[in-house]
Amino acid sequence: MELKNDLLLRTARGEQVERPPVWLMRQAGRILPQYRAIRSSLSGFKELVETPALAAEVTIQPVDELDVDAAIIFSDILVIPEAMGLPYELVEKKGPLFPKTIQNLQDVQALQSGENAAAELQYVFDALKLTKEGLNGRVPLIGFSGAPWTILSYMVEGSGSKTFSKAKKFLYTQPQAAHLLLQKITDTTIAYLKQKIKHGADLIQVFDSWAGILTPAQYRVFALPYIQQICEAIDEVPITVFAKGAWFILDDLKDVSCQTIGLDWNMNAALLRQQMGINKVFQGNLDPCQLYAPIKEIEQAALDMITNFGRKHIANLGHGVYPDTPLDGVKAFVNTVKNYSY
Numbered sequence: 489m490e491l492k493n494d495l496l497l498r499t500a501r502g503e504q505v506e507r508p509p510v511w512l513m514r515q516a517g518r519i520l521p522q523y524r525a526i527r528s529s530l531s532g533f534k535e536l537v538e539t540p541a542l543a544a545e546v547t548i549q550p551v552d553e554l555d556v557d558a559a560i561i562f563s564d565i566l567v568i569p570e571a572m573g574l575p576y577e578l579v580e581k582k583g584p585l586f587p588k589t590i591q592n593l594q595d596v597q598a599l600q601s602g603e604n605a606a607a608e609l610q611y612v613f614d615a616l617k618l619t620k621e622g623l624n625g626r627v628p629l630i631g632f633s634g635a636p637w638t639i640l641s642y643m644v645e646g647s648g649s650k651t652f653s654k655a656k657k658f659l660y661t662q663p664q665a666a667h668l669l670l671q672k673i674t675d676t677t678i679a680y681l682k683q684k685i686k687h688g689a690d691l692i693q694v695f696d697s698w699a700g701i702l703t704p705a706q707y708r709v710f711a712l713p714y715i716q717q718i719c720e721a722i723d724e725v726p727i728t729v730f731a732k733g734a735w736f737i738l739d740d741l742k743d744v745s746c747q748t749i750g751l752d753w754n755m756n757a758a759l760l761r762q763q764m765g766i767n768k769v770f771q772g773n774l775d776p777c778q779l780y781a782p783i784k785e786i787e788q789a790a791l792d793m794i795t796n797f798g799r800k801h802i803a804n805l806g807h808g809v810y811p812d813t814p815l816d817g818v819k820a821f822v823n824t825v826k827n828y829s830y
């Protein structure tokens with residue numbers, strides 16, 4: 489199926505484009521009344537993720553409502569631990585919870601991995617296929633996964649955390665088990681992403697949401713080599729690496745085989761280009777809280793962001809949009825980018 493709007497892909501490939509493409513991390517979700525309506529009729533988040541027709545429907549909602557330049561498949565990074573043998577629950581108002589966690593080498597050895605594990609996720613692949621049909625070529629579809637370190641952190645910690653100190657302790661005290669676990673996650677993630685691409689993903693984003701809590705030395709040993717393996721294996725479509733909070737690793741990411749680097753709102757794109765000579769495409773990085781401001785200020789901030797990034801830019805927020813963000817603020821951001829021309 490030919491894409492009617494392939495601006496995101498042309499930008500990710502480094503081509504000269506007319507304006508930055510725009511989409512928002514977490515664009516499918518509670519910011520949209522259409523999403524809340526579907527969600528409230530279900531038993532929970534997992535039912536939505538695991539029912540392909542519904543997942544496809546909520547994936548397309550932001551394309552209809554916001555006219556963004558990409559859809560991102562509605563799913564979660566935590567489907568990977570579950571496929572490996574560690575089920576998750578999503579506790580209302582509290583977040584993810586793993587009844588069973590990884591404590592030692594034996595626990596890691598008991599997990600399945602690679603293609604066998606990825607095969608458990610047929611419901612995601614079916615959702616991609618239905619989404620592609622529903623989009624009918626309007627915009628590209630983004631597939632995603634968590635980065636191995638971020639996935640390990642949930643598997644060891646058992647829930648979200650401010651410090652992820654249990655997960656970091658695991659790296660310091662059981663490095664051998666940690667490396668085996670990271671390798672198993674990596675193998676599963678590669679098999680999973682390849683299936684996503686087969687079922688229609690046009691671009692892949694790897695979320696390293698907890699990158700910023702590692703030291704640079706830990707990041708180089710426990711995170712980056714596995715991200716590199718994923719980027720090397722995925723050569724069918726462009727790939728974005730978003731290592732949140734890890735400004736200290738951008739100089740290394742320069743040499744990783746990804747096309748695009750996601751930046752959070754603490755980072756300065758112009759400075760990174762000048763001082764580090766990073767030539768890859770950047771994605772980001774408006775502060776999600778900026779969207780609570782008056783409309784005029786949102787518009788100005790979006791223009792300032794575009795100016796700061798220069799070319800080779802995919803406009804986005806610096807992290808996911810917060811559920812209580814006014815829809816008018818979101819639309820002001822999207823429309824400012826869409827009305828811009830270089």
Ligand code: 1CP
Nearest residue numbers: 513514515516517533560562563564565583648695697808
């Ligand atoms: O019903 C609900 O609204 C539950 C909230 C929710 C939603 C909407 C969760 C639970 N996951 C999702 C969907 C989701 N998760 C998407 C959808 C596609 C889109 O972007 O529109 C994506 C890309 C994710 C990825 C994800 N899940 C990340 C990486 C991105 C990030 O925000 O850093 C992480 C860390 C998760 C774990 C997770 N799942 C859900 C929550 C609330 C969390 C975060 C928990 C924590 O803070 O530790």
